[in-house]
Structure formats: structure tokens, C-alpha cells
Amino acid sequence: MALSMDISVALISIAPFLAAFLAPLIFRFTGHLAGWVLSIVPAGIFAYLIPFIKPISEGKFVQTSLNWVPEYGINLSFFIDGLSLTFALLISGIGTIIVIYSGKYLKGHHDQGKFLAYILMFMGSMLGLVLADNMVALFVYWELTAITSFLLIGFNHKKQASRRAAIQALVITGGGGLALLVGILLMQQMLGGVWELSAIREYGAALHEMSLYPVVLVLFLIAAFTKSAQFPFHFWLPNAMEAPTPVSAFLHSATMVKAGVYLLARMNPTLGGSEIWSITLISFGSITLLWGAVWALKQTDMKQMLAQTTVASLGLLVILIGIGTDIALTAMVIYLVAHALYKASFFLIAGILDHGTGTRDITELGGLRRLMPLSFILAIIAAISMAGLPPAIGFFAKEEMYLSLLQNDLKSIIVLIVLIAGNAMMLVVGASIAIKPFLGGLKPTPIKPHEGSLALIIGPLLFGILALLSGIFITYTGKMIISPTASSISSIAIENHLKWYFAMFLKPIILLSVVTWALGALLFFKLDTIRKFLRSLDDGFKWNFDIGFDWLMFSLIRFADMITRFWHHGRLELYMIVVFVALGVAVIAPLIINNAVPAMPTSIPSLTFYEWSVILLAAVGLIAMLVAKTRLVAIVSLGIQGFAVALIFMLFGAPDLAFTQFMVEILTVVILALVMxxxxxDRRDNRIFEDILRDGSIALVCGVGITMLLISVVQYPIDLRLTDFFAATSLPIAHGRNIVNVILVDFRGLDTFGEIAVVMGAGIAVLALIRIRSGGRQIGIGAKKSKPRRKSTRVQKATTASKAKNIATSKTKVKVTKVKPKTVKSIRRSKPIQKNKGAKA
Amino acid sequence: MNTVIFRTIAPILVAIMVVFSVFILLRGHNEPGGGFIGGLIAASAIAIYGIAAGVEEVRKALKFDPIAIAGFGVFIAGLAGLLSYFYQVPFLTGLWAYLDIGPSKVALSTPLLFDIGVYFAVLGTIAAIALALEEDEEGK
Incomplete structure (x- = not known):
């Protein structure tokens, strides 16, 4: 059945990104004409998609796939059926107009190139979303639309309201995207590894039987509801009107917000059909429809009115998917197309009015019919389609949705009433935008009113013509677009039944339309009263969803702040105590729990005199440190001890370690001296007795623990397999005689690579600390920390630590996090190295 | 610390240390040494020079910001790993080439390149910290 394995389908979603990449450059050369130039890309995509209409209406589809992560069976696969084709045509068609429109609308804006790039990136993501076959790809594109939408809403980023709206939209739709990811992964596991959307529709019945079905359903619904602004997530959409008008027209009415509807439609064969599905969709859709429609009446800003009716329309689409019958799905598709056309038109006209008069408040406009005649006519056409008057395509949308509810049960009647009320209120909004600014007396406006130029008016013109033509030739539209789309939503093929015939105006169902129109007319004449009433109602409430959202965000920040303050109190002594108590517990507890406390050696080992003298040297260093009068002397004394340890390494045949130890000791002392x-x-360490007792015990516990650990390590035979492996292979395979170095740069090169990256990162952090230190207090303890990172023995670790503790009495803010991983890392790391040392010796 | 003797000897000492650090770096694969130790030695050299001649002087002599040197090191190390891509072998696989120069045979390898990366990363980071601290000292 697959039409062709054509890779150019993949190109559809890639081309806009390439164009986006070039957009700023093109803008530099062509100025505001860049809109016309760049519109070639979406127009080309549109033209490329047109020939698919016929074969797809005959039940064929297109599939293509590129390797992505073949190990997990994830491919970048695309898929065109009726549903994705309709969406792709809307996106590329409206996208073409929007790009042209933005060229003119934002003329003179210095960031226009960037704007066009964002729009094109968004279009690429959206096309990818509707064409994606693989669910992982779907998720990636889904989030890409959220990100590009964020960029576009926040385009006027100097305005606080824009930034807030952008973040709000990102948090809500992006959060929904995360739910989608979990849902996808869960479903993929449940179905035994199916990644393709085209394949999962076969599994509908099986999925419904599984116990996790409700969980998957809820996750997908959260994703769809957040994206499509369903109650209770609806409030981000009106706020998103902070974006420039072309963005509102494109993203927040015609395309992106419909991604949620798309997801529901796509999942209908798989997840849909159950009781819980239809009840949830119908109830949330109904609330959203009424909420949006009522709130639309309250507004006077044209964009806000349109945004609220968009919320309502999205609710309506969700209801229709929830009903799920053939007729309901047909109605849903017609309404989808009709809404995209008239709503985009309306937004663009609102933009023209704003552009031409300087205001978009509907109460400040009037009498523009002579000055902006074309806009007037086009607004009327859009309103006709919105009101569902013949011959526009909106008429059929309304007829079909009422038809789908002609049943004799309570549920259908309630939903029918909801639909009539919602449609009537939307009609009022459409009529008032089409009539109020144009009729009546001319009102003074900030700018002298003028008609929009070709680039601005071409969109509403084409959309209006299309809305009329697709309605007039409904049989053709139905056969080519509507039925194939509805068929891919439904689990069975839906035949086209749409046509004009005279008797349709005599059927009783037309009465429902008449009721809608009458109700709408009534509301229209009472609009000012209703608005006043709604405003007083709104003022009466102290709470709304926006306030709730802000409260939630601030609580989150407060919570994070609380956690941070709890762990990062900035008191270095406490950091040190936590770290070393943890170390002591980690070392001693396993020994005690496993009953593995080693037996103490009973006899004094026989050592040569120089070995004794080195040990003596170390002891002298330690004692000198303990009795040292000043901090500096203590540090240097500890250096003596460090050198003694290095000597021991030397004596036992580990020159590399000894070498490193020497260097580290020198640098530690130098840098500590600088930091000090x-x-x-104070020059002296004036600890009170209790502190000395506390710190001393912790140090003692750590020391004893490490000692016990070492003794018990020595008591068991050492596993030499790794050592033998490295010793045997170092020269023949890695061409090196220095096993330590071979391990570092070859056998375990990836570790080292990670470590030098950490070294550099730590260095940058230390630099930052040194530079920002305000009042001279925030200085590089971290500097010292990053240094002895290749401390090789555990004993040494403990001494470094106690060194750090000595100097660490000031309240310096240092990253504990840096101390911890490093400790863990070097302990883990030092194991193989040390063993090799033994082998070499 | 800032005595005449120290200031006179420092440049010579630093030169010897830097040369020694390179020596340590290059011999590392077969004898004790390697990029890490070499980097530490070179960093100490720079720290000493900073104390003797002033940080300004050192920064001038280094030409590049030390942290950029560290970044270069990480980059080189990564590059050494990526070379294996051209031979269709896994990341960081060691590749070897032998050059005959006169009587001696010189081994060039990606582990050596990697070690050079380690050298620069360590050198750059520690020198950056040391110099920043010394600068602070001077500014006091």
C-alpha cells in the first residue's frame, strides 16, 4: 500500500530549518522583502504536497525511514496519511502566508531576520510533528515546537509580560511533553517494542485490556491538553498573545495548539473508543468550550477575543474526538480546516487593523469601512465561516457536529446544548470583530487609518476565497480532504457523504442552526451589558489560574531555595564535618556489619633501617603539625609528612606515584600559602576545647577506619587478574613499558579524558571564585581541592583531608560537591594503579 | 621570597623545568613520567616565574590565557580519540605509526597525542589558578 519510499518526505521537515539558518543572511541582503523570498520554502513544500492528495484519498499512504538509533529500533521515519497530509497542507499553506505577512508586519524591526528564522524553525518542527511516524521523533518535534514557541512568544523580550508568557507556555507545554515521553515509553514497552505510529493502531484492542491502559491514557491526555490549552491548562494561550500577531495567527490558532488535537486524533484508533476516553474528552472539552467562549465576551482587545475563542474551538474539537462516531469525526475534520482558515484570517485582519490604526481595542475603533474596505469584506467572509452560514465551509462543520448528537440520550442532549451555547458566543465574537470596527461613526485612532498592503492582505484574501470555495464545492472537498482525514482518525474507512441539496434546508436539524444564530444575534445586541457583568464577576474573584500558576512557580523556587540553604549553608566546618563523618562511616560500618574487623598485626614487621627512618620522618611531620603554633607552620609540617609518603612510594617501586606525590605536595603547600x-x-588556630575534641575524634575515626581497611586488604590475597592482564598486554598491545602511563592514556583513556575535562571545569570554577570574591572572603579553597586529585593512597587522602580541615575554619562558600565526587573517584581510580605498582615492584 | 638571587635564578630554573617537563612527558610511555606529571612540573615552573617576575610578565610570555591552554589540552585529547573514527575503530583506540629517522625509530601514536592533551589540560588549569592567586596577592 505504501506509495513510495521517497526520502524527499524527510526533506520536508528539514528544509525549513535550513531556510531558518539562512534567514538572517537573506534579511541582511533583502530587508523586509525577505518575507517574500523566504516564503518560497513553505510554498515549495505546499506545492510538493499537493500531488499527494489524490493517491491518499484513494487510501494509499507514504512511508519513509532514515536510520537514527538502529540499536534501539528507533528510526527517523515519516508517514503521510490523510491526517498528516491535511495538517501538513495547513501548516505549509498558512506558513507561506505568515512568512510573507511577517516581512511586512515587522518591517523595520532590527531583529526581523531572527524572527523569520524562528518562524521557519517552528514550521519545520510542526511539519516534523505531523509527519513523524516514529514516536520518539514525534516527541522530539513536539518539544521543538514548545521551544520555538517559547522563542516566538518571548520575541519582544524587553517586555516583562512577554517573558512571563513565554516561560509560562514553555513550562506548561514542555511539561506536557514530558508526560508524552513517559507515555510513549510506557506504551512502547507494553506493546513489545513498537515505535511506529502507523503500526500501533493495530494494537488498540489489545492495549485496552492491559492494566496500565489508564496510566498511558492519562499521560497522553496531559500532553494533548497542555498543548491544546484545555481546561485547566487553558490560561497560557491567551497570555501567549504577547507574541507578534503573525505568531498568534500561526502558532496559537492555526497550527501549534492543534498539535494536541492532532495527538488525540492520531491516538484515537489506539487509545480511543473506551468509556473513559470519551467521557474525559467530552467533559474537559465542554468546560474548555464554555470557559473560552464566555471569557471571549469579556474582552475588548481583538487578539484576546480571538485567543479566547481559540480556546473554545479547541475544546469543541476535543469534544468531537471524544464522541468519536463517523459523523463526529467528519465534523471535527471540517471544523479543523474551517477554523484554521477563518481564525488565521481574523488574526491577520486584527494585525492589519493594529498596524493601520495603532490600536486593537475594539471599543476604540469604528467607521473604518470606507478607509479599509478590503479588510471589511474579508472580515465579513471570515465571520460568515465562523458563524457557520452557508455557503462557507463552516456551515458544514456546524451541521455535522449537530448531526452527530441527534440521539435520544441525556448525554447527547447536554453536549448539544453546550455546543449551541458555545457556537452562539463564538458567533458574537466573530460578528463584533467583523462589524464593530468598520460600521458606525469614525473614531479617532493613534495612527491615521490606512488599508494593509498586498503582503498583509493576501493572506485573509486567499483564506477567505478558500473558505468559500471549499464550502461551495463541498463534495470535492469531502472526497479529497475530509473523508481521507477522518478515515485515518477512525479505525474504519469513512465514505464521503457531504453534498449540497435543497432538502437539507427543510430538515429539522436546520432548526438547531437557526437557534444558534438567533441566540448569537441576541447576545450580540446585549454584548456591552454582558461584558460589564462578566467584568464585575471577574473582579469579584481574588483568584484566577494565572495567580495560581505564579504561586506554584514561586513555591517551587522557594522550595529549591530551602533545600539549597539546608545543604549549602556556607559554613565550611560543617561541610568538612559532614564529608569526614560520612567517610568514617563508609569505611568503618561495612567492616563492623560484615563482622570483618581485621585482626591487628601481633609482631613488629622487620624493616630495613632506611624504611624505619622514612616512617620516623613521617611521624615527625605529623607531630610537628599537631604542635605547630601557627597555621602556616602546620601546613609546611604536613608537607614533610607528604614527602615521607612519597619516599615510601619510591622505595616500593612506584616512581610515578612518588613523582606525582612530590609535585602535588609542593603545589599544595605553595597554593595553600597563597590562599592563606x-x-x-588568624595566624593561629584558636579552636575551643570542645571543637578540638570533636574534630580530633572525627579525624581519629577516619584514620582508624582507613588503617583497618588497609590491614584487612592486606590480609586477603590480592586479586591479580587485572594486574596480570595489564602487565602482559601493556607492551605487546599498547607498545608501552610504563604500565601506569599505558593505563592512563590507553587502556582507560576514556576515564582520563573525563578527568581532564573535570580538571579544566574545576579550574574555571576556581577562577570564577577568585574573581567574584567580594570583600576578599570567597577565595579558592576550591583551588587547593582541584590540585591533589591524583592522590594515590588512601592514607594520603586522609591527610589531605585533615589538612583541608585545618585551614577550613573560615566561613567560606565552597562547593562541597566538588570535594565529594573527587574523593570517590580517586579511591575508585587508585585501585588498579596501585596494583600495578605492586606488579612492577 | 622576592630576593635578588631568586629573581636572577628564576628564569634559568624555569627554562630547565619546562624542558624537563617536556622530557618527562615524552618518556612517559616507557619510563616513569607522562602528561600529568609533566603538566604539574610545567605548572610549577610557571608559578615560580609568576612569583619571581610578576604575573603580568608571565601572561605576556604565555601569549594565551592559561585556561585556554587547558581547553586546548582537552580538545587535543578528544581529537586524539576521534582520529580512530577514520579507521572505523572505536573511540580512543590507540593508533601507531613509526618513523625511521636515521638509526632511530620514532613512534608516533594517538596515546602520545592524548598524553600531550593531558599535559596541556593540567598545565593550563593549575597555571590559571596559581596565576590568579598570585595576581590577587600582587593587587593587595
């Missing part, structure tokens, strides 16, 4: 001079510390 910057810290406002």
Missing part, C-alpha cells in the same frame, strides 16, 4: 594570605584568618 587571602583568607582573613
Amino acid at each position: 594570605s587571602r583568607l582573613y584568618l
